[in-house]
Amino acid sequence: MPRHFDGSHLELPGMNPEWRNKLRPHQLNAIWRIVASGNTLLGHAVGAGKTSEAIAASQELKRLGICYKPCLVVMDHLPEQMASEAIQMYPQMRLLIAGSAEMSAKKRRELASRIATGDWDLIILSHTAFSKLPLHPDTIGQFLKEESDMVEADYLAAKSNGQRTKRVMKNLEKKLTRLEENIDAVANAQTKDNTIFFDELGIDWIFYDESQQVKNLDLNTKLNRVLGVPSSASYRAKDFLMKTRYMSYKHGASRGVTLMTATPITNTLAEAWVNQVYLQYETLQAKGLLHFDAWVSNFAEVKVGAEITPQGTLEVKSRLAVFNNLPEWRQLFWQVADILTDEDLDLPKPEKEYVTQEVPATPEQLKFFNYVAQRAEAIKARRVEPTVDNMPRITTHIRQGVVDLRCLPLDVLSEFLSPEEIQFLSQSRSKVDAAINNVFRIWKSTQAERLTQLIFSDVGTPKENSQGRFTVYTYLKSQLIKRGIPPEEIAFIHDAKTDEQKSALFRAVRQRKIRVFIGSTAKMGVGTNVQNYVIAAHDLDCPWRPTDHTQRAGRSVRQGNHNPKVTIYRYVTQGKPYQDVQGKKVAGLSPDGYLYQTSKTKAEFIEAALAGKNTARSIDDCTDIVLSYAEVMATASGDPRLMRKVELDATVAKLFQEERDHINQQISIRRELEHLPRRIEQVTAKVANHQADKDRTVSTAGNKFIIILRACDGKTVRLDKRSLAGETINAVAHNLEAQAKYGTFSLGKFAGFDFLIRHDVGGSTIHIVGDATYNASVRQTPMLSGASQFCRVSVMRED
Incomplete structure (x- = not known):
């Protein structure tokens, strides 16, 4: 069971009484957890009041003397908004804020000076400003x-x-x-x-909002070519790790860091490890799980299969695909994680109603479904090169085509439609037109209250070079204006190019000057606080990642919305009609509906697994959804019985795989049993050799240090300083490299043993030779002094 903290006793001196009375039990519990236990992940549902928890916790930590200068780090466009909330909560607070615009060299020096010299109750920085304050x-x-x-x-x-x-x-x-x-x-x-450095500023507690922004941490792993293991690292994440480590050093324990996010895992299983490294570094180190590969061997599984590369070639690839041993991982993760889902919280949020509006496929879209099925069949039969067509490409085209065929590239349209049919696509009615009808109807019926609406589409977004081409956004706006909505009441999130422009747009939506706000999940998801008067939200397409559903809904269904109910419309293009068992013609399953169903199932499963509401020991990966050949064929046909066949085929294949894995495991165990006697014999001999070497070792500790080395000039030297010994070894290795001399050479005597150096194309290795041989590499870098170099030799010998 997760750890439970009861914060009902907290009085929170200095807080506005109205705010204290508004804090809900889960917020008080979270505040007390941070104060009592240290490093914490606030993994609360969207709109649960995580920033209020952070602000209150920061002031309680300061009041108790646990920290003196807390820092709240928020999205680049939010410092002013968060500062306003902080002042409302604590009217007497001494507050310093800085956004991204404060980060020129001169302003950075001024900011660092103000932070270092001021007695601040709270410092609020943007993500960019925080990363620009160097250690x-x-x-x-x-x-x-x-x-x-x-x-x-x-x-x-x-x-x-x-x-x-x-x-x-x-x-x-x-x-x-x-x-x-x-x-x-x-x-x-x-x-x-x-500049004044971060570790001289006095900041001693970091509250980092939307911590998924620092998920791309550099991994020290041998799984370099495994999909699902991030291959790129961000400076922001590296900088944040070093600052979390500095907080641990400063406090002498795992304290000083609080992460806040509604989606702890968004796209890869590696993000679970990243969260733990930030918050549980010492714990992972003690349990031997600090190394990513060690963590994977305990809690994840790498699977091998044929996949399409970004270049379109078919290759056998390894993928980090399954989260294993969930109960054991949760037991460890819950030491720092406070996970609360919507079901756990009785928040004063609007009632959420989902309306799935099915829109009949146009005749042209039915042709499109046949077309993608033929492409999938050609790929399966290998009649087309992967560089020409592949399943990720088909999935992208399906996502575009089910919204509006005009989103597809012209060359794709030309493959299944005639020039005349393409020309008359503007007369067809897609689900975009269904959304336009709903948006206008709601706009008109709520004119007196001037309520607002959000429209999400990751397809057909406006681009700088899209002039003259169809985009969903421009079509939406032009049609809504034709219906009678004033142009100034419609805005695209893409119109905002700076943090200031984005804040101004959000403010206009909250003030009901803009009543129809259109954007993508990436730009209008995390950090978009415009919920005040949102009465409806419209999902024109299914987002790529399962957790994006959470972020979309969280823009409207959250605390602070004055409406008692929010309707979320999901528009689904119907599939090809088919005959049911009674011979009746009905609307069939569609690729669009299947994308929604698969994404929703994954999102719910991940959330339940994190919160412990799922008893399964493993879950599948949470990466972007790409349809398989079988799924495209089944959904394009419209017949749901084919989809059921796909599901049963997958179950049977999984059972066969489990049987093969069991047989292989038994074979491996039998082989291991056959080899164990020989291995025991070898290990026993190795232990005896090590013991013999230990008994004959001449002590070189402290002032007893003596080593005899053959220097570059061939002369034998007797040294009593480790720094000189290290420098001599470095010089010999450098000389071998310069002369391209490969082989094993005598280097001298050390601690009663022969001392050798071996040089090959991979570099130099030193060997201490007794009954056993002990190795260490020679690293010639400016960072490594002669003393440090020889320290590695000493450790090697003692081990």
Whole structure:
């Protein structure tokens, strides 16, 4: 069961009494949890009041002396809005705010100075402003050392396990080099304007809103070519990790960080690990789960299958596809995670009514369904090259075509429609026209109250080079204006190019000057607070990611909406008619409806798994939805019985796979049992060798340190300082590299053992040879001093 914190006793001195009375039990519990337990993820549903919890928790932490200068980090366009809420809650608060515009070199220095010298109750920064306040290069160097040590451990493990392939070694060496180059670049960039560094500002607690914005953390992993494992890292995420680590050092424990998000996992299972690294670094380290690969081996599963690459070629790919051992993972995650779904909360939000409006497919769309089915059949039969057509491309075209065929590229339209049919598409009525009817009807019936509406479409968005081409947005606006809605009451989120323009747009919607607001999930989802008078929302298409449904609905169905009820319209293009068992012709299953159904099921399953409301031990991946051949064929036919066949075929295939896995596991176990006696014999001999080496070791601790080395000039030298020994080893390795000399060479004597160096194309390795042999790589970098180099040799010998 999740940990429960009861905050009902909190009086919250200094808070506006009206606000104190408005706080709900779950908010008081969250405030107390942050104060009592430290690092916390507030994974509450959209509109649950997470920022209010953060503001109140920050002031309680300060009042109790647990922290002195808390910092709330919010989306770039929200600092002023959050500041207004903070002042309402705590009228006497000493508050400092800074947005993205404050980040020129001069303004950054001024901001850092004000933060450092002021006695602030709360500092509110935008995401951009926060990431522009750098840590001191020495602090970064310390974190880099930790990371490079982990990479070095991987390098040695790969060698000792016989995995010393050129590719593995090259990747690890590149990683080490990149780490060192990054730290040099960051250090140089941060000293240009002589700013005060983050660790000198006095900030000692970070509240980070919409923490999914820092999900792209650099992973130290051997799963470099596995889909679902992020391959790109953002500086913002790297910077945030270092600052969370600094908070732990500052507090001496896992304290000082609070994350806030309604969607802890949005697109990959790796995000679960990222959240834990930010909040449970020491815990993961103690349990041996800090390394991403170790975490994956416990809680995820990599599956292998044929997939289409972005270039359109068919390749066998590995994908991080399944979340395993959910009960055990939740037990660990719940130590820091406060997960509350809509079902858990009795919030004063509008009632939510979903209306699925099915729109008959036009004759041209029925042709389109046949067309995509033929394409899918051709792909399955391998009559077309993957570079020419593939299932991701078909899925994209289906998403466009079910909204309005005019969203499709002209060359695609020309493959199944005649020029005359294309010309007369403007006379067809798609689900966009159904949405226009509803939007105008609601606009007209709510003119007295001047209520507002939101329209979401990720398809047909306005682009700079789209002039003269059909877009859903321009068509919506032109038709609504023709019906009688004033142009100034319709706006696109895409019209806002800056944070200030976006804030102005949001304000106009809240003030009911703009009554029809149109946008995509990416631009009008997270951080869009315009709910005050929203009476209806319209989903023209099914979003790519399952969790995007949550973000869309959360723009209207949330606290602060004055309407008792919000209607969310989902427009679905019907499929091809088919005859049921009574011979009656009915509307059939459509690709559009199936996309909605699949996305909704995934979203609900992920939410239930996080909250512990699903007893399953595993869940499938949460990545973007791409239709399979069978799904396209079944939905294009319109006959739901074919879809049922697809589901049964998938179940049978899964059972066969489980049987094969069981058989293979039994074979593997039998083979292991056959080899165990020999392995026991080898390990026993290895232990005896190590014991013998331990017994013969001459102590070199402290002032007893002595080593005999053969220097570059061939002369034998006797050294009693580790720094000189390290420098000599580095010089020998550099000399071997310069002369391209490969092989194993005697280096001298150390602690009673022969001391060798081996040089090959992968670099230099030093060996201490006794009854057993002990290895360590030689790293020649400006970051590694001679003393540090030799420290690695000493650790190798002691291990």
